[in-house]
Structure formats: C-alpha cells, structure tokens
Amino acid sequence: MTLFGRAHMPSFAGATAWLNSEPLGPAELRGQVVLVNFWTWTCINWLRQEPYVRAWSQAYRDDGLVVIGVHTPEFSFEHDVEGVRRATEERAIDYPVAVDNDYAIWSAFANRYWPALYFADRGGIIRDDHFGEGRYADSERVIQRLLGVERELVCVEGRGVEAAADWDHLRTPETYLGYSRGEHVASPGGVVAPDERRAYVLPERLRSNHWALAGEWTIERENVVLDQAGGSIAFGFHARDAHLVLAHRAREPISFRVLLDGEAPGASHGVDVDEEGNGVLDNARMYQLVRQHDPVRDRTLQITFAAPGAEAYAFTFG
Numbered sequence: 001m002t003l004f005g006r007a008h009m010p011s012f013a014g015a016t017a018w019l020n021s022e023p024l025g026p027a028e029l030r031g032q033v034v035l036v037n038f039w040t041w042t043c044i045n046w047l048r049q050e051p052y053v054r055a056w057s058q059a060y061r062d063d064g065l066v067v068i069g070v071h072t073p074e075f076s077f078e079h080d081v082e083g084v085r086r087a088t089e090e091r092a093i094d095y096p097v098a099v100d101n102d103y104a105i106w107s108a109f110a111n112r113y114w115p116a117l118y119f120a121d122r123g124g125i126i127r128d129d130h131f132g133e134g135r136y137a138d139s140e141r142v143i144q145r146l147l148g149v150e151r152e153l154v155c156v157e158g159r160g161v162e163a164a165a166d167w168d169h170l171r172t173p174e175t176y177l178g179y180s181r182g183e184h185v186a187s188p189g190g191v192v193a194p195d196e197r198r199a200y201v202l203p204e205r206l207r208s209n210h211w212a213l214a215g216e217w218t219i220e221r222e223n224v225v226l227d228q229a230g231g232s233i234a235f236g237f238h239a240r241d242a243h244l245v246l247a248h249r250a251r252e253p254i255s256f257r258v259l260l261d262g263e264a265p266g267a268s269h270g271v272d273v274d275e276e277g278n279g280v281l282d283n284a285r286m287y288q289l290v291r292q293h294d295p296v297r298d299r300t301l302q303i304t305f306a307a308p309g310a311e312a313y314a315f316t317f318g
Contacts, residue, residue, distance in 0.1 A: 009034060009120040012068070014104020017081050019088055021096030024068065031122050032066045033146045038106065038116040040074045041087035042245045042286045044174075044316040045133050046115040048165060050091055051158045052136050053117075056143055057095045059154045063147045064122070069097040072106045074114065075222060075313055077247050077284045086283065121146050133165075160271045161288050165318035166240035169296035172209050175235075175315045178222035186210040191219050197227045202234055208298050211235040211315065216308075223311045225249070232304040239317035240292045241270065242301055247284035250309030254281040258289045259302045267293035281310055 012024060022028075037053050039046040057067040071084045078084070079101045088097055100106055109118065113131040119142050120126050128142045140153050158164055176182050179194045186207065187200045200213035215231025217224050224233070235242070248254050258277040260268055266275050270288030273279040279287065290301055 007126050009036070009118070009124050009126050010105070010108035012070075012098050012105055014100065014102060014108065015070075015098035016101040017099040019081075019085055019097040019099065020094060024066075024096055024098075026124065029066060029124070032064055033060075033122055033143065034120040034124075035065060035067045035143065036070060036109070036116075036118040036120070037067065038070045038072055038109070038111050038114060040072060040078055040114050041084060042075065042078065042284075042313070043114045044161070044243055044286060044318060047091075047161050047286070048158060048163070048318070049115050049133050050093075051162045052139075052154075052156050054091070054093065054095075055154045055156045056140060060143055060147060060149070061095075063149050065143060065147060067095040069093060069095060070100050070105050071097055072100040072103060072111075072114070075245070075247075080284075083284060087285070119143065119146060161243070161286070163318075166296065169238070169240060170317055171238040172315075172317045174317070175209070175211060176222075177211070177219075177224045177233075177312055177314060179219050180221045182219070184210045185212065187212040187214075194219055195221075202232070206234055206236045206300055208236045208238055223247075223313045226305050226308050226310040229307050230304065231308075231310075232302050233312055234300060234302040235315055236298065236300045237315075237317060238296065238298050240296050241288060241318035242290040243270070243286050243288050243316045243318070244303065245286050245313040245316070246281050247311040247313070248281050248309045249311060250307055252307075254310050255279070255306045256281055256310070257304050257306075259304075260290060261300055262302075265290060281305070286316070 073079050117130045118126050119128040179191050186203050197218045199216055202212045202214045212234050216228035256279050258273050264277045269275050270290050272287040
C-alpha cells in the first residue's frame with residue numbers, strides 16, 4: 001500500500017544533470033506510466049535489484065512505461081557525474097537517469113531508502129511503492145495493471161554482483177567504517193583518534209561481525225584511509241558474498257590482495273579478485289572480494305593494500 005495515497009508524482013526539476021535523456025517534466029511524461037527508481041552506485045541492494053528494473057524497462061517501454069532512475073549519492077565521491085555515467089554504462093542502463101546531487105528529488109518524494117521504487121499511473125498519481133529488494137513479481141504485476149496489459153512475467157537471473165543474496169546463510173549486516181556510522185571495531189583501543197594518523201594492530205582473535213585495522217590509518221567521518229603501504233583490514237563474517245566499497249586518492253590504481261582464513265581464496269574468490277586473491281583498486285565503486293564456493297560458514301577475510309591512499313567505506317554481504 002503506497003504511503004502517498006493519491007498524491008501526484010513530485011517534480012524532477014531539482015535534478016543537477018540528466019543522463020540518457022533530456023530533462024523530463026510533466027509535459028514529456030503526460031499519459032505515460034512512470035517507474036521511479038532511487039539508487040546510488042555503490043549500493044549492493046540496488047545492484048541486486050537493477051536487473052529486474054532493467055528488464056521491466058525493456059519489456060514494457062513499447063506499452064507506455066517510462067523508467068526514471070534517480071541517482072542520489074550516499075558517499076561524497078558519488079557526487080561525481082562521470083562516476084554515475086560510468087555506472088550506468090557498466091550496468092547497461094539505457095533509460096533516463098536524473099542526477100540528484102542536491103537531494104532535491106529525494107526530498108520531494110520524502111524518500112529514505114536505497115533502492116526505492118515509486119509507481120505512477122498515466123495521470124501522474126503514485127499508486128504504489130516498494131523499498132529495498134524483493135517483491136519482484138508483485139511489482140511487475142503493478143506495472144502491468146497500470147499499463148492495462150497481462151502476460152507472463154519476465155525471466156530475470158542476476159549474474160556476478162547482481163546475483164540474488166543467499167538469504168538463508170546471511171548473518172552479517174552491512175557495516176560502515178568511518179567514525180560517523182562505524183561500529184564493531186575490534187582493533188585494540190578502537191577508534192583512538194578520529195581524523196588523525198595512527199598505527200593499528202589486529203586483535204589475537206577476530207569475532208564474527210567485527211573488523212579491525214593493521215598498519216598506519218586515518219579514520220575519517222565516512223571512511224578509513226591508508227597512510228602507509230602494506231596496511232590491512234580484516235573482517236569476520238558469515239555470508240556467501242563479501243563486498244567492500246573502495247575509492248583511492250593515489251595517482252595510480254592500487255593493487256591489493258585478499259586472503260580468506262589466511263590463505264588464497266581459490267574458487268571462493270569474488271568477481272574483482274583472482275584465485276590468488278589479487279585485485280586492483282581503480283575506480284571508486286563496490287568490489288566483490290569473496291563468493292564462497294564451499295558451504296557457507298564463519299570466515300575471516302583480510303585485504304592488504306600495496307600503496308597508501310586506499311579509502312574503504314563499508315562492507316556489505318550477500
């Protein structure tokens with residue numbers, strides 16, 4: 001049941017840029033069914049939802065469906081329009097995207113979530129909404145009902161980072177690393193000096209759902225920044241997949257290595273890591289470090305960076 005009742009869809013006039021389209025307003029959208037999708041390019045929940053939104057756009061555009069992606073940044077680096085453009089290209093998004101760097105559209109919709117879906121009828125009235133992943137069949141039926149069509153639902157299978165989570169074995173929550181939202185820090189002494197360079201060491205034992213630093217790091221408001229080559233982050237987790245949102249402030253890409261329980265991940269490597277655990281931090285995005293090939297159990301990953309300047313923001317799991 002939509003929170004909006006019979007509210008008209010808010011304006012997109014606050015967009016700071018548009019991708020894949022000229023700016024869209026009431027005149028351009030009149031008579032169309034509109035699906036609005038709020039996203040941000042590092043969000044694992046959006047990444048796993050996106051193959052469905054993409055498929056709906058392709059399957060129903062000739063019936064009168066217009067999908068509008070609204071990119072509202074979570075982290076400061078996600079204000080980069082070229083980063084948004086790169087993400088749309090990597091995800092093969094060909095529908096219009098409104099860049100919402102000032103949160104104007106987010107505020108107009110009174111939105112609070114990534115991802116979020118809003119379904120508007122041909123008269124511009126919001127008839128339904130959904131927050132987070134899931135409910136895909138019901139969402140597609142809402143689209144069909146608003147369009148006045150009835151046929152078999154599209155077949156969608158997410159691959160790579162877009163694959164559905166292994167919900168039955170997911171026991172580790174999203175975890176932020178910066179001091180504004182960070183928690184479960186297991187390095188001895190915890191966050192001893194926000195915004196100051198300090199040496200950290202790993203604890204003798206790392207509990208599940210906790211993380212720790214080793215080496216010279218600065219813990220900033222929304223991230224941790226490596227100050228000296230060879231620094232590591234360790235995380236104890238219970239999930240099939242482990243991801244880390246990374247950026248860097250170095251002049252060149254930074255190589256890294258991931259170990260799983262102290263060894264190369266082998267067949268359990270993520271899409272951004274090879275069997276030996278080697279990867280490269282180039283663009284600011286979410287990196288999949290682990291996809292467990294064996295039965296899911298408690299594991300410890302450790303990522304070590306070869307050069308200073310690596311920035312780590314949040315771990316997510318699936």
